[in-house]
Amino acid sequence: MAATARSLADLLEDGHQLVLTHGNGPQVGNILIQNEEAHFAVPPQPLDVCGAESQGMIGYMLQQALGSELARRGAACPIVTMVTQVVVDRNDPAFRHPTKPVGPFYTAERARTLARERGYPMREDAGRGWRRVVPSPQPREIVEMPAIRSLVESGALVIACGGGGIPVWRDPETGALEGVEAVIDKDLAAAVLGLGLGCDTLLILTDVPQVALRYGRPEQIAVPYLTVAEARRHLTAGEFPAGSMGPKVEAAVRFVEGGGRQAVIASLTEAKPALAGQAGTWVVRSLEDLPGALRPSQTLEAGA
Amino acid sequence: MAATARSLADLLEDGHQLVLTHGNGPQVGNILIQNEEAHFAVPPQPLDVCGAESQGMIGYMLQQALGSELARRGAACPIVTMVTQVVVDRNDPAFRHPTKPVGPFYTAERARTLARERGYPMREDAGRGWRRVVPSPQPREIVEMPAIRSLVESGALVIACGGGGIPVWRDPETGALEGVEAVIDKDLAAAVLGLGLGCDTLLILTDVPQVALRYGRPEQIAVPYLTVAEARRHLTAGEFPAGSMGPKVEAAVRFVEGGGRQAVIASLTEAKPALAGQAGTWVVRSLEDLPGALRPSQTLEAGA
Numbered sequence: 217m218a219a220t221a222r223s224l225a226d227l228l229e230d231g232h233q234l235v236l237t238h239g240n241g242p243q244v245g246n247i248l249i250q251n252e253e254a255h256f257a258v259p260p261q262p263l264d265v266c267g268a269e270s271q272g273m274i275g276y277m278l279q280q281a282l283g284s285e286l287a288r289r290g291a292a293c294p295i296v297t298m299v300t301q302v303v304v305d306r307n308d309p310a311f312r313h314p315t316k317p318v319g320p321f322y323t324a325e326r327a328r329t330l331a332r333e334r335g336y337p338m339r340e341d342a343g344r345g346w347r348r349v350v351p352s353p354q355p356r357e358i359v360e361m362p363a364i365r366s367l368v369e370s371g372a373l374v375i376a377c378g379g380g381g382i383p384v385w386r387d388p389e390t391g392a393l394e395g396v397e398a399v400i401d402k403d404l405a406a407a408v409l410g411l412g413l414g415c416d417t418l419l420i421l422t423d424v425p426q427v428a429l430r431y432g433r434p435e436q437i438a439v440p441y442l443t444v445a446e447a448r449r450h451l452t453a454g455e456f457p458a459g460s461m462g463p464k465v466e467a468a469v470r471f472v473e474g475g476g477r478q479a480v481i482a483s484l485t486e487a488k489p490a491l492a493g494q495a496g497t498w499v500v501r502s503l504e505d506l507p508g509a510l511r512p513s514q515t516l517e518a519g520a
Numbered sequence: 521m522a523a524t525a526r527s528l529a530d531l532l533e534d535g536h537q538l539v540l541t542h543g544n545g546p547q548v549g550n551i552l553i554q555n556e557e558a559h560f561a562v563p564p565q566p567l568d569v570c571g572a573e574s575q576g577m578i579g580y581m582l583q584q585a586l587g588s589e590l591a592r593r594g595a596a597c598p599i600v601t602m603v604t605q606v607v608v609d610r611n612d613p614a615f616r617h618p619t620k621p622v623g624p625f626y627t628a629e630r631a632r633t634l635a636r637e638r639g640y641p642m643r644e645d646a647g648r649g650w651r652r653v654v655p656s657p658q659p660r661e662i663v664e665m666p667a668i669r670s671l672v673e674s675g676a677l678v679i680a681c682g683g684g685g686i687p688v689w690r691d692p693e694t695g696a697l698e699g700v701e702a703v704i705d706k707d708l709a710a711a712v713l714g715l716g717l718g719c720d721t722l723l724i725l726t727d728v729p730q731v732a733l734r735y736g737r738p739e740q741i742a743v744p745y746l747t748v749a750e751a752r753r754h755l756t757a758g759e760f761p762a763g764s765m766g767p768k769v770e771a772a773v774r775f776v777e778g779g780g781r782q783a784v785i786a787s788l789t790e791a792k793p794a795l796a797g798q799a800g801t802w803v804v805r806s807l808e809d810l811p812g813a814l815r816p817s818q819t820l821e822a823g824a
Contacts, residue, residue, distance in 0.1 A: 246562040247554075247573075254557035257624075258550040265577055269551075272576020273569055275603045276686060280697050283663070287695030294667040297603035299579045320561075359587070363598040366674040372667045382580060391591030393584050 217281035219485070223421070225285045226488045228293075228373075235368055237409055238278065239402040240270040240379030248319030263318065263350060264382050264395030271299050271378035278375055294372040301359040301393060302381030302400055302408075308353035316352040316399045316459075321345030351398040355381060355405045359393065361412050368413055380405040403467035411474045418471040418479040419491065420464050425483045427465060427497035429455060441498040441510050444469050468499035478505060521585040523789070527725070529589045530792045532597075532677075539672055541713055542582065543706040544574040544683030552623030567622065567654060568686050568699030575603050575682035582679055598676040605663040605697060606685030606704055606712075612657035620656040620703045620763075625649030655702045659685060659709045663697065665716050672717055684709040707771035715778045722775040722783040723795065724768050729787045731769060731801035733759060745802040745814050748773050772803035782809060 227234060244266050251260040261269070275297025283295045314337045322330065327338040327346035336348045358364065358377060367374050380400030384393040403420055410418045426438035429450065442450070447469045456462040461481075468479030482489075482496025490496030493507035500506055531538060548570050555564040565573070579601025587599045618641045626634065631642040631650035640652045662668070662681060671678050684704030688697040707724055714722045730742035733754065746754070751773045760766040765785075772783030786793075786800025794800035797811035804810055 246558075249562050250551075250554035250558040252558075253561060254550075254554040257557060258553050261577070265580065268576040268580030269573040270576070272572040272574070272579070272603055273565070275576070276569065276572030276605070276699075279603065280605065280688065280699065284691075284694070284696030284698075287697075292695065294664065294670075296664055296667040299576055299583065299601035299603075301580070301584065360598065360600055363600040363671060363674070363676045366598075366676065367667060367671060370667070370670040370674075372670065384584065387588075390588070391596065392588030393591075394588075395580075395584065 217277050218285070220278070221281040221285040223484060223487045224282055225289060225291070227491065228286065229289065229291065230488065230491075232491070233368075234373055235364075235409065235413055235415065236278065236373065236375045237377040237402065237406045238274055238375070238379070240267065240274060243274055244270040244379060245319055252320050262395060263397040263399075264384070267379050267382045267399075268299055271297065271382070274378055275375045282373070294370075295375070296367060296372055297375040297378075298360055298364060298367070300364075300376045300378065300381045301384045301395075302355045302377065302405055303357040303359060303386050303393075304353035304383045304396060304398065304400065305356055306385050308351070310351040310353040310398070314349040314351045316350050317341060317347040318350055318399060319348050321347055352401060353383060353396075353398055355400050355408045358405075358409060358412060359384065364409075365413060377402070377405045377409050401463045401467075403463045404470070407467040407471040407474065407476075407479075410471055410476060416477040417491070418468060418476055419487065420467065420479065420481045421484040421487055422464065422481065423484065424461075425486060425495060427456070427461060427481050431455075431457065431461065439497055441500065441503075441506055443503065444472050444499060444501055447499050465499070472499055472501055521581050522589070524582070525585040525589040527788060527791045528586055529593060529595070531795065532590065533593065533595065534792065534795075536795070537672075538677055539668075539713065539717055539719065540582065540677065540679045541681040541706060541710045542578055542679070542683070544571065544578060547578055548574040548683060549623055556624050566699060567701040567703075568688070571683050571686045571703075572603055575601065575686070578682055579679045586677070598674075599679070600671060600676055601679040601682075602664055602668060602671070604668075604680045604682065604685045605688045605699075606659045606681065606709055607661040607663060607690050607697075608657035608687045608700060608702065608704065609660055610689050612655070614655040614657040614702070618653040618655045620654050621645060621651040622654055622703060623652050625651055656705060657687065657700075657702055659704045659712045662709075662713060662716060663688065668713075669717060681706070681709045681713050705767045705771075707767045708774070711771040711775040711778070711780075711783075714775055714780060720781040721795070722772060722780055723791065724771065724783065724785045725788040725791055726768065726785065727788065728765075729790060729799060731760070731765060731785050735759075735761065735765065743801055745804065745807075745810055747807065748776050748803060748805055751803050769803070776803055776805055 247266045279295040286292050330336045331338050338346045339349045341347045380402040383396040383398040428438050430436050471479045479499040480496050486495040493509035551570045583599045590596050634640045635642050642650045643653045645651045684706040687700040687702040732742050734740050775783045783803040784800050790799040797813035
């Protein structure tokens with residue numbers, strides 16, 4: 217958290233305004249393990265509630281770490297974490313095909329019990345045991361968007377949509393919301409959040425320095441930029457692993473196609489050079505949208 | 521949650537603007553039990569982080585239930601939960617005398633282990649086992665107040681300071697914040713929140729209909745109102761149980777003494793009649809501040 221805070225504070229010092237979101241995989245995984253281990257003493261909470269807990273937990277740590285870093289630099293600003301619900305479609309095909317493993321590994325016996333007693337779809341995971349799988353539907357609408365916008369406009373740094381947001385269904389008759397046991401991809405939710413706020417850049421910070429083609433093979437090559445057309449072509453060809461770089465590139469493409477200026481995928485430790493075009497992978501509509509550091513040389517092209 | 525939402529929606533329909541806060545005793549207790557039961561698999565989180573989890577959990581349920589109730593009534597408004605840190609004083613005498621029991625009951629053996637390994641002060645609790653006790657310091661300042669104020673002014677309904685807020689220390693040199701393993705009383709935090717926002721009324725909804733004098737004795741009597749002077753006298757005389765009605769009356773007194781118009785303590789199911797002076801207990805500066813329904817009759821007084 218402290219390292220992340222330093223990285224983000226560098227961007228703020230450069231004059232960028234930030235809206236933050238984050239994943240929650242390991243944290244909600246731990247909360248689910250705690251729910252399971254204590255299930256004889258405390259009724260387990262449904263996944264949407266565990267997601268809300270993880271938003272509180274991670275948001276708190278992030279707002280405190282970043283607030284403290286900014287205070288030390290004499291650049292304090294209001295930082296707030298907002299518990300965020302994200303509407304998904306009841307008819308999203310994901311609900312017919314749950315694919316996202318969550319929580320602990322179970323024995324076959326316990327898996328059968330959970331399938332029977334709680335109706336969990338369970339799947340054997342590469343010889344390591346059984347895991348619950350949940351649907352991963354598309355983010356449609358951020359319920360708290362008006363309040364997020366109002367706070368952003370007031371100059372606050374908002375942390376929202378943590379873990380992809382808490383998935384909810386909206387009753388078409390009454391407008392009432394209901395939590396859903398599912399997981400929304402955090403990168404796709406980030407694209408919706410950024411587009412909803414009119415952000416110019418979607419910066420996806422992760423643990424690899426760049427997007428790679430032919431990932432994991434001897435001829436693997438890192439790419440400093442992709443047009444959305446190229447990125448879409450690679451996505452269709454299955455070039456990026458699902459649940460990893462796949463949704464990041466998909467989110468980048470959706471952001472730029474939806475009206476964002478650029479999306480940048482980079483290492484968490486290289487946020488600042490990445491925004492300057494000196495690290496990471498840029499995804500843009502056309503090569504003219506690249507920063508100077510990345511733009512293919514006119515001279516070379518003319519000479520080619 | 522649904523019942524609470526209906527009660528609060530009634531107030532909104534009457535034209536009141538609300539800022540909400542809530543306790544977290546049972547919920548953070550359950551989270552602590554889950555942390556303990558899973559401690560061999562998942563490192564237990566410190567109490568401040570568990571408090572942040574409970575803010576996410578309860579805020580989510582409340583914003584969803586209230587949002588849905590308002591949607592059904594065709595009166596939707598932005599509702600947001602903000603993860604809230606509350607500054608406490610490092611020199612607060614509470615840190616020398618931890619008094620607040622939290623989390624599970626332990627055997628004497630496990631209590632000794634926790635005291636040794638994690639430095640928890642442990643206390644035997646009325647023959648039921650051992651519990652961890654933590655300090656309960658005074659709330660000094662709400663870190664996120666500027667953002668809360670900005671959102672309230674934008675017309676949003678804000679849920680903040682859940683569980684009394686997450687207690688933090690502020691480094692006097694750098695301004696950096698650090699979480700503290702303590703519990704801030706929720707009613708006292710509510711008074712600070714209400715005063716900070718310039719609210720006219722502090723409404724404390726609980727599970728008894730009114731404040732009682734000589735509570736639990738045959739001559740117990742419920743009181744419809746108290747002046748702050750009377751309330752302060754009863755507090756000093758130890759009239760109200762600590763950890764129960766005591767902090768509620770103390771919060772009411774602080775709110776009115778601090779510039780609030782009135783504080784009302786009432787049953788969760790009687791919020792609306794209480795605000796009309798037809799239920800609960802009002803705490804006011806002087807009898808002239810009481811609503812008509814409660815004001816002592818001039819005729820009777822003249823005749824006395």
